[in-house]
Amino acid sequence: MDSPADTTPLAALLAQLPQPEPGRRKGALHGSTVARLRNLIVTGALAPGAKLNERELCLQLGVSRTPVREAIKTLTQDGLLRAMPNHSSVVSELDVGEIEALIDVVSTIEGLAGELAAARASDEAVAEIGMLHYKMMLHHTRDELPGYFEANKAFHRRIVELAGNPVLLWVWELLALRVDRARYSSNLWPKRWKMAIQEHEQILAALAAGDAALASQRLREHVRNGLSGLVAALKERGEAAARTEAPTPSSSFRP
Amino acid sequence: MDSPADTTPLAALLAQLPQPEPGRRKGALHGSTVARLRNLIVTGALAPGAKLNERELCLQLGVSRTPVREAIKTLTQDGLLRAMPNHSSVVSELDVGEIEALIDVVSTIEGLAGELAAARASDEAVAEIGMLHYKMMLHHTRDELPGYFEANKAFHRRIVELAGNPVLLWVWELLALRVDRARYSSNLWPKRWKMAIQEHEQILAALAAGDAALASQRLREHVRNGLSGLVAALKERGEAAARTEAPTPSSSFRP
DNA sequence: GTCCATATTCTTGTATGCAAGAATTTTTCG
DNA sequence: CGAAAAATTCTTGCATACAAGAATATGGAC
Numbered sequence: 001m002d003s004p005a006d007t008t009p010l011a012a013l014l015a016q017l018p019q020p021e022p023g024r025r026k027g028a029l030h031g032s033t034v035a036r037l038r039n040l041i042v043t044g045a046l047a048p049g050a051k052l053n054e055r056e057l058c059l060q061l062g063v064s065r066t067p068v069r070e071a072i073k074t075l076t077q078d079g080l081l082r083a084m085p086n087h088s089s090v091v092s093e094l095d096v097g098e099i100e101a102l103i104d105v106v107s108t109i110e111g112l113a114g115e116l117a118a119a120r121a122s123d124e125a126v127a128e129i130g131m132l133h134y135k136m137m138l139h140h141t142r143d144e145l146p147g148y149f150e151a152n153k154a155f156h157r158r159i160v161e162l163a164g165n166p167v168l169l170w171v172w173e174l175l176a177l178r179v180d181r182a183r184y185s186s187n188l189w190p191k192r193w194k195m196a197i198q199e200h201e202q203i204l205a206a207l208a209a210g211d212a213a214l215a216s217q218r219l220r221e222h223v224r225n226g227l228s229g230l231v232a233a234l235k236e237r238g239e240a241a242a243r244t245e246a247p248t249p250s251s252s253f254r255p
Numbered sequence: 256m257d258s259p260a261d262t263t264p265l266a267a268l269l270a271q272l273p274q275p276e277p278g279r280r281k282g283a284l285h286g287s288t289v290a291r292l293r294n295l296i297v298t299g300a301l302a303p304g305a306k307l308n309e310r311e312l313c314l315q316l317g318v319s320r321t322p323v324r325e326a327i328k329t330l331t332q333d334g335l336l337r338a339m340p341n342h343s344s345v346v347s348e349l350d351v352g353e354i355e356a357l358i359d360v361v362s363t364i365e366g367l368a369g370e371l372a373a374a375r376a377s378d379e380a381v382a383e384i385g386m387l388h389y390k391m392m393l394h395h396t397r398d399e400l401p402g403y404f405e406a407n408k409a410f411h412r413r414i415v416e417l418a419g420n421p422v423l424l425w426v427w428e429l430l431a432l433r434v435d436r437a438r439y440s441s442n443l444w445p446k447r448w449k450m451a452i453q454e455h456e457q458i459l460a461a462l463a464a465g466d467a468a469l470a471s472q473r474l475r476e477h478v479r480n481g482l483s484g485l486v487a488a489l490k491e492r493g494e495a496a497a498r499t500e501a502p503t504p505s506s507s508f509r510p
Numbered sequence: 511g512t513c514c515a516t517a518t519t520c521t522t523g524t525a526t527g528c529a530a531g532a533a534t535t536t537t538t539c540g
Numbered sequence: 541c542g543a544a545a546a547a548t549t550c551t552t553g554c555a556t557a558c559a560a561g562a563a564t565a566t567g568g569a570c
Contacts, residue, residue, distance in 0.1 A: 026553055026554085029553075063555090065554095
């Protein structure tokens with residue numbers, strides 16, 4: 001029955017795909033499985049709405065169902081998957097409404113981070129954050145989008161860390177997952193990157209001056225502006241896709 | 256006599272122990288196990304610092320290791336447990352520092368909720384929240400502490416729901432877990448309950464007036480006051496406990 | 511040919527087995 | 541008698557087996 005290649009295309013993929021680790025120690029599978037599966041979702045390799053077949057994932061990831069199921073549970077809690085009992089888990093939809101909801105929450109959280117961070121910002125910390133800012137600009141000049149995203153995220157993260165509030169950092173990281181996913185889903189250079197760089201510099205200035213209210217306000221608005229731009233880009237792209245796409249049988253109506 | 260034993264000693268024990276649910280349908284074990292274990296932690300039946308032995312928990316909860324392990328993973332993500340690879344999970348310490356960190360975050364989140372809710376508050380919604388407020392007062396007059404906590408939480412939750420932002424509600428629920436745990440750990444009537452009731456009424460007034468800025472500020476301060484009082488009570492009690500006894504943390508508890 | 515009932519297959523939920531690493535006890539040597 | 545080392549036991553991490561429910565295919569009646 002199991003003739004070569006054709007019957008099990010997954011098995012072929014299996015051999016090429018990155019196995020967990022050759023020198024796998026014992027307690028490492030859960031964490032790495034979560035990370036790899038999360039990456040598949042955040043980067044869009046697993047598209048929103050995709051059904052997750054556990055057995056298939058086991059083959060893809062080269063592990064048994066136990067760590068896969070644990071990872072699914074974890075990512076469901078993080079809001080990246082949706083689960084219904086006795087049904088396959090599904091990659092949660094990335095609707096614009098959720099990103100709009102994110103705007104208020106993330107901007108508020110980062111505003112708080114700026115407020116707390118400004119009160120504790122040493123010269124060294126400000127210099128470090130400034131370094132991340134310049135790193136981001138460097139990636140921009142090189143036209144390296146992933147590096148740009150990464151440095152931008154590090155810039156924000158460092159400010160949240162500087163706030164010195166572990167609960168705040170915890171919440172921020174949960175939110176950052178969804179923000180990352182939204183960014184990847186557009187995979188576009190922010191139209192307002194020039195403005196963003198200016199805003200970063202103003203945030204740095206407020207932090208350096210220890211002006212909590214100003215840092216808070218500027219971070220809040222910077223985040224709001226950035227995510228709003230993202231929403232606009234997604235809406236644009238969504239409309240473009242709707243125009244060009246083949247006619248869908250069921251729910252086709254015109255605005 | 257329990258002579259045979261060797262083959263399946265657990266099976267015999269399982270029959271007597273409280274089963275999760277007689278009419279157990281298939282997909283229900285994970286959720287109920289999480290809920291029961293979480294309850295043990297939040298209420299303090301599993302004390303901070305207690306080590307969780309999976310096999311023991313299986314016996315106590317009457318399920319196999321799989322759902323128990325899933326529940327442990329879930330609660331670890333929620334911050335109620337701490338896990339180290341190849342070691343038993345431990346109920347996370349409820350240190351005052353974390354509650355102090357919670358103050359900034361929860362007050363900010365609820366402040367945002369108040370702001371958004373005020374803009375959307377219908378008369379009906381305000382009336383419903385007012386009802387919850389009176390329910391809380393009723394429980395106070397009856398000296399029913401759990402009911403008081405519950406109604407208080409419902410009051411706050413309803414406002415967050417009213418904000419109409421699912422991400423905000425998600426974050427609030429995660430934070431509320433930790434707040435609940437802190438409250439249970441004191442298990443005391445708030446000293447400032449009278450003030451709290453006044454503040455609730457002022458919040459209601461701001462919501463009814465649709466004054467977003469005022470509702471936001473009042474909620475923020477109300478939450479900050481309440482949690483600060485909780486911290487004060489815990490510090491007081493911690494000092495009292497340190498004076499009188501040398502407690503021994505243990506993993507054993509009684510059903 | 512279509513629709514409904516039934517049977518088969520597939521997928522998830524739960525339990526259990528086995529091995530690696532940690533904890534504990536026992537043994538051995540100074 | 542004490543301490544280090546070895547062995548036993550215990551606990552977790554991962555894999556797999558089995559069962560219940562859902563999805564899909566098959567067959568029959570109209």
